[in-house]
Amino acid sequence: MLLALLFVAPACGESSLSLGAADVAALLKIHNIADSYGEMTLGVDPWEVVVCHIPIFTSDEIFEPTLERMTLSSAEIVKRFTPVVSYFKRHSYGRYQPVFSAGQDVTISDTETSDDCVERALDQSGPEVRGVIVVADAEHGADEFGGWGTPGVGCTVSCSARKTRRSVYAGGGDFMDYWNGDSPLDLVEHEIGHALDWPHSTTSASNSGQELYDNALDLMSDSSAPRMLISTKRHGPGTLAINLYAARWFDDEHLQILDRSRRVNTKVQLLATDTDLSIMGTRFVVIVDGVNSFLTVELIAARGDNAHLKFDAVAIHRITVAGTSGVDRQQIVIDGDMQDGDEWTKDGLNVDVLSITSVDGQIEAEINIRSVERNSVIG
Numbered sequence: 152m153l154l155a156l157l158f159v160a161p162a163c164g165e166s167s168l169s170l171g172a173a174d175v176a177a178l179l180k181i182h183n184i185a186d187s188y189g190e191m192t193l194g195v196d197p198w199e200v201v202v203c204h205i206p207i208f209t210s211d212e213i214f215e216p217t218l219e220r221m222t223l224s225s226a227e228i229v230k231r232f233t234p235v236v237s238y239f240k241r242h243s244y245g246r247y248q249p250v251f252s253a254g255q256d257v258t259i260s261d262t263e264t265s266d267d268c269v270e271r272a273l274d275q276s277g278p279e280v281r282g283v284i285v286v287a288d289a290e291h292g293a294d295e296f297g298g299w300g301t302p303g304v305g306c307t308v309s310c311s312a313r314k315t316r317r318s319v320y321a322g323g324g325d326f327m328d329y330w331n332g333d334s335p336l337d338l339v340e341h342e343i344g345h346a347l348d349w350p351h352s353t354t355s356a357s358n359s360g361q362e363l364y365d366n367a368l369d370l371m372s373d374s375s376a377p378r379m380l381i382s383t384k385r386h387g388p389g390t391l392a393i394n395l396y397a398a399r400w401f402d403d404e405h406l407q408i409l410d411r412s413r414r415v416n417t418k419v420q421l422l423a424t425d426t427d428l429s430i431m432g433t434r435f436v437v438i439v440d441g442v443n444s445f446l447t448v449e450l451i452a453a454r455g456d457n458a459h460l461k462f463d464a465v466a467i468h469r470i471t472v473a474g475t476s477g478v479d480r481q482q483i484v485i486d487g488d489m490q491d492g493d494e495w496t497k498d499g500l501n502v503d504v505l506s507i508t509s510v511d512g513q514i515e516a517e518i519n520i521r522s523v524e525r526n527s528v529i530g
């Protein structure tokens with residue numbers, strides 16, 4: 152039996168060497184963190200939308216000093232969020248559905264801050280509400296951030312927002328009259344992403360808060376990339392396979408795991424990450440090379456919410472699991488645009504894109520992942 156295995160192993164690569172997600176410490180950690188938040192990424196998720204009135208003489212310097220105020224009611228904002236519901240239905244393959252309802256407006260005094268808006272909205276939210284979205288009726292200054300989002304504290308039963316403090320906050324900029332009713336939605340989608348416990352991704356390895364949110368492949372990075380290229384676009388891009396996996400929108404069967412501590416030489420057939428889940432196949436590869444760290448390889452189709460990308464592309468990211476929530480995870484772009492015939496080689500590993508093909512709308516890539524001598528030059 153042992154002999155047979157030894158004989159078979161080199162021929163089919165993964166068969167006897169394959170790992171399950173349960174064998175990989177970093178993936179286990181991602182599962183445990185997701186478990187600590189219960190099922191907030193699955194099924195119906197009731198959000199309350201609240202407008203916060205900002206006094207004209209506010210001392211909070213985040214706001215642009217102007218008399219202009221957003222005029223939408225929370226019910227009108229809820230209506231404007233209708234496409235956000237479809238965005239998440241699409242990207243979760245129907246597994247997650249935010250439901251927005253209009254809540255009571257809140258008001259802060261001259262000396263209070265935008266954070267007080269959110270505290271007030273959370274305090275008044277009902278027991279069935281699992282998150283609040285607060286939109287200030289004033290615009291932020293041009294140099295200020297647009298908003299923020301948080302999954303709140305871990306919770307597995309009776310997870311009301313009042314208890315967990317799960318919330319999203321945005322300045323009024325995207326809802327001002329000058330948009331003529333056609334608000335960009337990528338900011339609120341990005342902040343809801345944080346409330347689903349997704350971290351930022353970036354091309355820079357700096358962990359000092361100086362990261363650039365410059366990854367046009369990821370809602371959790373350059374979320375406005377689609378409309379910067381195609382002005383009529385309103386949604387953010389899709390997000391990375393690892394986020395979809397952490398949210399349990401991908402299952403273990405959608406993942407192929409390779410172990411760097413052994414020699415690898417494996418061909419993988421990848422389906423584009425936006426492929427309907429009724430079609431069986433690998434959506435991403437995890438190459439384990441540390442206790443808390445691994446590489447992911449996925450195929451991103453240049454269509455739908457990713458239509459701003461020039462071509463379908465294979466992307467490699469380095470994921471480092473840290474802290475006690477998903478937002479602490481570090482996600483760095485290694486190569487975000489590998490085309491047919493492109494190779495990436497580093498630290499004894501070679502990833503070779505053999506082909507990217509599209510047949511009847513099904514986009515697939517064949518890639519080869521193999522161990523190479525360190526410092527060897529690939530011709």
Ligand SMILES: [Zn+2]
Pocket residue numbers: 341345351
């Ligand atoms: Zn963010």
